[in-house]
Amino acid sequence: MDSSPREEQEDVESLSSISWSGEETPPEEVKAAATAEETEGNSLYDSVKEAAYVGLRNQGATCYMNSLLQIFYHLPYFRKVVYRMPTTVNQDPSKSIAVALQSLFYKLQFGKESVSTQELTKSFGWDITEAFLQHDVQEFNRILCEKLEQKMERTVVEGEIRHLFEGHHMNFIECIDVDYKSCRTESFYDLQLDVKGCHDVYDSFDKYVAVEHLEGDNKYHAEQYGLQDAKKGVLFRDFPPVLQLQLKRFEYDFVQNIMVKINDCYKFPLQLDLDKENGKYLSPEADRSVRNLYTLHSVLVHRGDVHRGHYYAFINPALSSDWYKFDDERVTKEDMRKALPELYGVQQEHLVQTTPEIINAPCKFRTSAYMLVYVRESDKDKIMCSVAETDIAEHLRERLKREQEEKEQQKKLNLTVVYFRSIEKPKEDEFCLLLSRLATYDEVTGRVAHHLGVDDPTKIRLTSQDLYTQLPRTDPIEYRGVDNLLQMLLCYSHISNILYYEVLDIPLPELQRLRTLKIAFCRAANNDMDINDLRLPKESTVGDLLDDLRMMVDLSSPNAELRLMKVFMNKILKIFAPNESIMSLNDKYGTFRAEEICEEEKNLGPLDCLIRVHHFEAVKIEKQMQIRNFGVPFLLVIHENEVLAHIKLRVQKKLNVPDDEFSKWKFAVVSKGQAEYLQDSDIMFSSFKSRDVTSGPEDRAACSLCRGVQKRARKDKITRGGSKIIEDHGDDLAQNNHQSERDPRREECHLTYILTFALFAPDLPTSRSALSIGGVWSDTFPTSSDPLSMVVRLLKASITLCSASIPTSRFPEVTTTAD
Known part of the structure; x- marks a missing residue:
């Protein structure tokens, strides 16, 4: 059944919580070099060649989505169900979740390079800012499955998602002294298991079904029997073919009044037996003929803490001994015996004994499994079925093949020579490459990384040229912030043929989640200044910055308190509050200086x-x-x-x-x-x-x-x-205007210096412009002044016109001549 535009719009709402002038002929040596590089590939690591699997590109903070999509894709039955969802030729992938997901799965199955998820996120109704927001993977999982189920209603694949992931448990309350029992059956698509206080998955299941006794002040009201001692618990009526276990790694700490991540060591087996001990997790009504023995299919991993982190997945695509790590576009084959212990999560490295079922070894800080996916052995043949190209709708196959052919043809017709310069030597051409103007961001950085011998193309940061200054633009190109090379070269409706590069010490996506600041630390002993480079998550505060700085500098005492100031033109402009966001710090002018606060x-x-x-x-x-x-x-x-x-x-x-x-x-x-x-x-x-x-x-x-x-x-x-x-700038100004009725001199003093400060602090929250005449700001002129006489007075004096929104580096200190 086809989707209506209204239905597509409902899906979106739920999930969204220039022409080229002239031709260039590349020199022959450039052509030869480009041909040689094209045969070697765009980067030194090729996931398809090395691991036989295709990765997904990270749009900024979509690693959680990439990991979950790879898990779903490598459940072949799920993939086949998605392929069988009815779609039409005219449906736009950016407006249809079904078509976008079919297209993405097709490219993962038959493509040769990493796949973009932009069509899919556009079908959610997301803009580019959403791609840079970290979402909860469990919530995303539930909403996505819910929307897919809605699209499958009254079609040949209706109920298929439910049959894969849905299980049922029975909540009961049973009185001890009287014959009364209350039962309620509920369905689940995933189970949330406690990590804190539990050694492994079995401990969590024991805790899940543990019986709670209702007695004393907590007695149960049993209808006609009144208050009674009772026991309350949960047992499972059935488990699904694909069991999703969400591990509760985050909780609210009421002592610290913050959310914290639980890094406790928590183990999980490669095979999970939920029939153990005579089926102690099962209710009396459960079908005991079904064998609930599960094999681990995938592990979704979180590395980081509450405020920042990264998701990736370990997947066993064939439920064999071969495991692969899917980390955005990079796919590598892994030894699970070595990788598993890293996923258990532990605060400090230690060694524990090895058991046949669960492998133990040193674990890394803050890396831990966040979601486990198991496939039931009795359903393995059905779930891990083969998926052929014929399972995909013919119109989809034809459209995607046609798009790929057009893309390759367009690239061949839009070749140009681009000259690359080091950001440190912005006037010297270092090398040149023959590239297509339609080459993607990844293709361009891949070619540059290959030329420079850099293993990871995400460590390449490019900057466009300002055609007026013939220098790099002030803002580098963000990671995948442009669609193609043409957008990189565009400057004020003109096209440059120069790009600037720099090789970073960490990947650009990771760097963009951080704020880099240079802080001068003034040592109290000799007044010397040391410059320190700090990188902090963008959500950090000035207090966090000072805490990091304490670890980098020599203090007079371990308990010394620090403060951060802004110094410009040899004057202190501001002292920052510890709770102020580091994103409010304007580093376009002046210097940030930290120092110890003396006892006085x-x-x-x-x-x-x-x-x-x-x-x-x-x-x-x-x-x-x-x-x-x-x-x-x-x-x-x-x-x-x-x-x-x-x-x-x-x-x-x-x-x-x-x-x-x-x-x-x-x-x-x-x-x-x-x-x-x-x-x-x-x-x-x-x-x-x-x-x-x-x-x-x-x-x-x-x-x-x-x-x-x-x-x-x-x-x-x-x-x-x-x-x-x-x-409180606006309130100060209003207060001063009110007070001026009593003291005109006071009004002049206040207005003069509020606007003088605006000259030196362009980030001051005011949109006012100011005129400086003989050192006195125009706001001190009487409002009744005749406009013509005002103009004459302005022309007689040396006038500085400045706006608080213009960078102060363009203005010297105000000087005047007398009227």
Whole structure:
């Protein structure tokens, strides 16, 4: 029966929770080199050649789906059922789950290269973002089977999925003292087995059918008999031909208030006997003539933890002694006796004794089986049947063969020479390849990897050329982020013939799940800076980053606390909160700096203030004095009644500056680019307070070391200074506008520096643009100013027009000339 468009749309909703100008003639030596490479293949490892099986491409985070699809494909009866689902010639695979799955299985069976799953995921209604989200494999399994069953209704294959995977168990409650028993039969497609506290699969089944006694305050209400002591349990009426066991590797830890992965060692046999001990798992109504002896067919493996990980599958395609590892597009033959122990899961390596049934050996941390699939021996011949090409609908075979022929023909007609340059030497051609403009991402990276002698093509990262700068574009090409070579070469409607490459130390898909940051660590002892490269999962926080950094640097004490700051143009722009996402860190400008928090800053009093200090020099430019920052900025605690003379002593000690040099230093509060120098008797706290800078953004004040001030801080808020101002920027602005009715000078001070900070922090959440005139932002002009007079004033002054959304690297420090 054919599917209606409405039915296809319901499936989608349930599962989705340029022209080429000119021709190029490649030189003869390039043709020869290309011909030689094409005969050797696109990469050094060929799954079909080495293992006789085809892999599936990972779209970003679809390893869980690839693993499950390979398991289903290698259940031949399931494959044949999918082939027999009625479809028509005109059905679009990207809109029909049935056609997409038939097409995918056909390519796995008769193809010679890894297969894309994009048609299938499009039939789910997924966009590209869904392909980069990790889904639960058990939930995906259930929804997929449910949708396939719906498509099979009222067809020749109706009920086939149910016959493969459905079993039944009986829930019972039986009173002890009276003759009363309540029973309810339920079906299941998979069983969830406890891992924690269980040694192996048999322990889990024992726990599953364990009897619970209902007594005391937990007595059972047995209709006319009232409250009674009773026993409650579960027994199985029948098991399915294909038994799917989901292992409960994740649970909620109520002590830590987080989800955790259970890495306990948990063993499973190659043969599972569920009739053991006189069928203790079976109910009295079970058919004892059916022998419930199962052979392990496949193991779906999870490597990682709750927040990140990777799925792959070990499969025994013929239920023989030959096992294969299906890891996305890479398929390898494996020795299961060596591989099994790795799948048991254990927190530290250890050796245990070997038994005939279950093989034991050292296990690796965080790698463990997540799903087991067993095939019943008595149904093996039916399940592991042969599937011929004639089992596939003729229209499907013809369409797929035609598509493959057209694809090969198009490749031959769209050849071009591409010159490759190392990302480290962006102006030097290193080698060239003859490639089809329609070559896929995998084909291009495969050819590059082969030329460079790199085993794994996923370690190749390519970057397109910016035709205007003749340099690499700022954003590299994402893993399978383009469909073909033409899209790689495209730049502003023009076509380049240059690509830049780099060889990564880890596969690009794995790298894209991480955030790479360079963190400068300031050692308190000598003020030296060490640059550290950190890679963290994108869902990590600043606190996670600092925890990783602690393992890489030398600390003054094991309990030292760290903080992370953003430094730009020799000033501290922001101190990041520990719970802030690392994805909010903008590394397009400035430097991230981490340092230890000194004891004085940890124990701030209610009247203490933490200010940001930076070094500056006053330089005369075109008869005007300009402020230039230099050196390493730092944080400093000041107290309410502390005079400058005392603060200077602390600064000198903190920076370890000799007396003769320190005597030349001057201290100033910098406002609007003007330095107001301080006397030793001045109270610093009052200087800031008089300018109302203790509650504003970062660039409010400075010393001849100059540092803007943070909010007047409480002890528990000191590390959040800049963060809150940015987050509450709109409220701050509104509050300042309201207060300006009482104090116009206060309005000018607040608006000036909020927008000055916007110049240096393009990621500030504001869409406003700002005009700088003589160092004063245009927002300080009266709203009643005549537009024409405003234009005249703008033309008379040196005007800097800047938008908070434009990268700050394009702007120098604001300079002005007097009107």
